[in-house]
Amino acid sequence: MLFRVLGPLEVDSTEGVVVPPGPRARALLTALLLERGAVVPVHRLAEAVWGEEPPARVENAVHVVVGRARRALGPAGARLVTRAPGYQLDLGGARIDADLFEQRCRAARALSGRDPAAAARLLDEALGLWRGPAYGEFGESFARPAAVRLDELRRAAAEDRAEALLRAGVVEDAVAAARDLATAHPMAERPTAVLMRALSAAGRTGDALDAYQRYLRVLRDELGIDPPAELRELHTRILREEVGPTPRQAAMDTTPPGRSQLPRRPSPLIGREDEVRTLSAAVADTALVTLLGPGGVGKTRVALEVAHQCAAASRPVWWVDLVPVQSSRLLEAVAAATGVEIASGRDPLDALCTALAAHRGVLVLDNAEHVLDELAVLVERLRDGAPGLALLVTSRERLALDTEEVQRMAPLPLPTGADPDNPAVRLFLARAPGLALPDEAGLALVAQACRRLDGLPLAIELGGARAGGLGLTVLLDRLGDRLDVLGGGRRTSDRRHRTLRAVVEWSHDLLDPEEAVLFRRLGVFPGSFTLDQVEAVSGGASRGSLPALLARLVEQSLVQSARSGRFQLLETLRAFALERLTAAGEEHALRDAHARDTAARLAATSRRLWSEHEGEAVGDLTALSPDLHAAWEHALAHDRPLALRLAGDVYEFAYFRQRLDLLRWGFPIADWPIDDPELAAALGTAAAALWSAGRMTEAAATAERGITLAGGPDAPAAALPMNVSGDIAMFLGDTDDAIARYHRHAELRRARGQPVLGLVTELSVAHALVNAGRAEEAAAVLAELLPQAVRSAVPTVMAWAHYLAGEAASEADSERAAASYRTAIEHGLRADSRLFVTMARTSAAALAARTGALREALAGFPVALEEWVQLGNRSVAWWLVQHVTVLLERAGAHTDAAVLAGAVLAREDALPGFATDAERLQAALAAVRERLGEHATTAALERGAGLTDAALVARARQALADAAATMS
Incomplete structure (x- = not known):
């Protein structure tokens, strides 16, 4: 049941x-509703x-009026009950629209920062x-206070809405x-x-300035005052063109681009x-x-706590x-964390944005x-290119950007005496598990240690960790010798560094x-590590x-347990360990040992990729x-020999996961003037990265060079470049080649016991046949190979086989094809096989687009487009845009289809x-010409041809969103 008071009572x-x-009955019910279920006296x-x-x-x-109200409400009249000294409206799960209004307004405010x-x-x-003035006919009498309050909330909500639309x-x-x-x-x-900012964002600077002048005149005429300082500042920024056009964003798209597991x-x-609390509000x-x-x-x-709270919400x-x-x-690290793979190109930062x-x-x-x-350059570009993204930076120094809000984090409050509730004291005791619970005198010593x-917090944690073994008195004696540099007052960044160094040196x-010895050798690990890595590297x-x-x-507390x-190691501890490692003359030897151990782990784990344990192997390599x-x-x-091994061995993990940052290892090696057959595999890796970037001609030449260096197409070392050369030949339309x-690559792999x-390579034969329009031949190949793929129990192999089964059946049996695609996705997700x-x-x-399921296609393409953009594979991303073009023509978005076709x-x-x-693209383009005419189609094609990569992605996103809105 819903009681409506945002307008005439209903x-x-x-x-x-x-x-x-x-x-009278309406007045009585309104008076009861104002009290939200409380007993209202008769008077x-x-x-x-x-x-x-x-x-x-x-x-x-009053009793007579209550009776009339009960009868009017029918069965719900039982909610109007007698309760001394008056009456009560028992809501009992019923709702009031005014309460729903306020709840949704609060929820919107909580969402406004992030979505x-x-x-x-x-x-x-x-x-x-809302259907009219709050509390209807009683909004100007006994319900006026509540009505005025709701009207103010209504106005604030309308302002919030305008602001949210702009953001x-x-x-x-x-x-x-x-x-x-x-x-x-x-x-x-x-x-x-908001109006001034919105007009400026729309590129209508003159209108924005006119809006300010109208407001200025009203204030001066009516109140004799000038606009507030914030509005004057906004006016100045618009005059200086510091508030410019904002690209329209996909308002319905809140899917994160990639996965990132929080520590x-x-x-x-x-x-x-x-x-x-302060930082959470600032981030919002x-x-x-x-x-x-x-x-x-x-x-x-603290940042991690805020991050977990955001994730929980x-x-x-x-x-x-x-x-x-x-x-x-830096750019690669940010891209990896957000799930965005950056393709080679003129401006990778633009691709990230x-x-x-x-x-x-x-x-x-x-x-x-x-x-x-x-980082300042990267953050500025992200602020302009991804304005909806909130950025939280932790640092010892600020970025010094105009748009930066700085939150300064001070040390914990110092205790003045034996105060067990002081946060520094609580932290010290929490990190001293071997320390007996101190009495008041002991608490005074803990407080003294915290002050010293x-x-x-890091110094306190280190001190607490030692207190259990040394005792508080000995601990304080050592602090007196070593930490006198920890004075109060303002400290420069250098002083801060020395301050923490003193704590670390003392602990060390x-x-x-x-x-x-072990501590300094751990400094060689760039991130987290396992015990067996330590055993293999430290020696x-x-x-x-x-x-x-x-x-x-x-x-x-010198080493942290991770998941x-x-x-x-913490940041400062790792830097200190590396300094000690260098001073001991061990850095080069340890880095060499670490590199060799890592290469061995890559080779060993890569072999597990082609087993039923592929998912675990992928997790280990990630x-x-x-x-x-x-x-x-x-x-x-x-x-260099180790570099050759790494670049060749990383292919199988990197390619099927579309880790282009790893595939690009082949690029610098490709320029080495050597004739070592070991170079062949690295050149295969480089060729895969090149075709992913749309550089087909370079990719073909690089793969051929690898085959030649290996000793020809039948040489065992030619296996990897031979496989990549087959992909490139298929992309170039040379199906038989x-x-x-x-076939030759498959023979090489079998000869090598793989x-x-x-x-996997024999399955690629079916791919080439399907793409050449020879679906029946592909189906015959798959009839033999699909059962073998299932028996292999390797997720990537099964994903590949089922995907190809869908491709082969897509024209003859759309339902079977769709089921095959779903099965391929299910298997591929088990091993992060993002390619398939x-x-x-x-x-x-x-397929949904071709079979008339346009809504399904309009829902599916944006997800796939985002994934290809994140992966950074330009060639396959543009292949997807081909399909989007066909969909848009079928959905009646002919101009958008022509623009994308031109692009x-x-x-x-590069396609x-x-x-x-x-053929499908040309058929769609012919239909567009028939609908738009030759002149309009040519103009749209020319517009598309001039789009940058970023502009093309934005246009495809918007076209899909517009088509979906039209269909709804």
């Missing part, structure tokens, strides 16, 4: 909508019904509940909404501010509740927040640990101080010799003692990614040359 029940007859009900002239026998008169499009939809629903990129709607508000409330500041919270956060309201403070103050831990969150990242690989432009998650960039200059440690000096110490030594370092049996990059950089500089190359890889998963999603959407045709050299797809 009661909506299972019996229908009831308007209580007679003003107050009488005042509502009769005002200042109640009848002589008030109780009887303004969803907030705007909620506000539309909330405002749609969501729906600029013209924002202009209309803000103009209506500014007209209705000419002296209100916020509607004018686990290692322990309860102590003493930082206020900082977490501000697009760029930098959490600033000295090393060891706990910036990462269903807001997409991506975490980038910048500690192992060099400035040259394009991929993130439609998303409104939170990107956390942790430990940024060593890459500030490069300057309230820095307490290690025994074996612990100290020197007794292998039997390593687990105990590592456990001791964990206990002393799934992994460990890691966790090894920081080590892979570190090993690659060391080998590239110091060990591609099939011949696939039957599953041979099966995304191909299957693309083909499923294309696709302009990129013909897979599949005959069937080319």
